[in-house]
Amino acid sequence: MVDLCGDLHGLVWRLPRHGFPFEAESLPRNGIYALFERGEAGHGGDRIVRVGTHTGADQLPPRLTQHFVHEHKDRSIFRKNIGRALLCRAGDSFLEQWELDLTTRKTRERYAGSVDLERQLAVERDVTEYIQRNFTFAVFGVRDKAERLGLESACLSTVSLCETCAPSPAWLGNHSPKERIRESGLWNVNELYKTPLRIEQIRLLESLCG
Numbered sequence: 001m002v003d004l005c006g007d008l009h010g011l012v013w014r015l016p017r018h019g020f021p022f023e024a025e026s027l028p029r030n031g032i033y034a035l036f037e038r039g040e041a042g043h044g045g046d047r048i049v050r051v052g053t054h055t056g057a058d059q060l061p062p063r064l065t066q067h068f069v070h071e072h073k074d075r076s077i078f079r080k081n082i083g084r085a086l087l088c089r090a091g092d093s094f095l096e097q098w099e100l101d102l103t104t105r106k107t108r109e110r111y112a113g114s115v116d117l118e119r120q121l122a123v124e125r126d127v128t129e130y131i132q133r134n135f136t137f138a139v140f141g142v143r144d145k146a147e148r149l150g151l152e153s154a155c156l157s158t159v160s161l162c163e164t165c166a167p168s169p170a171w172l173g174n175h176s177p178k179e180r181i182r183e184s185g186l187w188n189v190n191e192l193y194k195t196p197l198r199i200e201q202i203r204l205l206e207s208l209c210g
Helices: 002-013 060-068 077-090 105-110 117-134 145-161 179-184 199-208
Strands: 031-042 045-052 135-141
Touching: 002 031, 002 045, 002 135, 002 145, 002 199, 031 060, 031 117, 031 145, 045 145, 060 077, 060 117, 060 135, 077 117, 117 135, 135 199, 145 199
Parallel strands: none
Antiparallel strands: 031 045, 031 135
8 A cells, every 4th residue: 555655646746736826727627636735745755635626517726716715614624624723723712613614594694693703714814824835736637527536535545544654743634623634644534544546547647647
């Protein structure tokens, strides 16, 4: 598994690297992305700390914009998890309010007056600053939805099952209230410890590196 994870990292390192600010128009419209975080290393280079994709057609650039730019934690589980870890690290009791999902009108009405919206905006700004300052990403362009989802799951399993691909002691995710984030060293909780990449998937990713 160590060799397989090393191969995956080697392929991702061959791709163009993007940081903030990035030009959404220059990205593939469909694909999977791998995130890297400042200070995190593995296999002799930058360690993959998150793998993600999208379900709607042509939604990869908007998805990445949701993570890096849009201050709406209920539209980006990645942003929500970063906020959770920042709040836990600070011992901030606002975490209880941060956990509330205010996506729907019904829930907004239910919690009206019980959420400090000014404080929430401040935490959103902290999350944005942390993400924009510390994360870069690379993208495999993949048009087919089923193929994207399969590759995302296999990549996540490959990294989470790797015995040497571990977070640094200073990694923010060590403060996450989510056990799977702390254990895996990834900003993901789903599709971990399942079926790793198959040889044909590795060959496909290699072909996508150009």
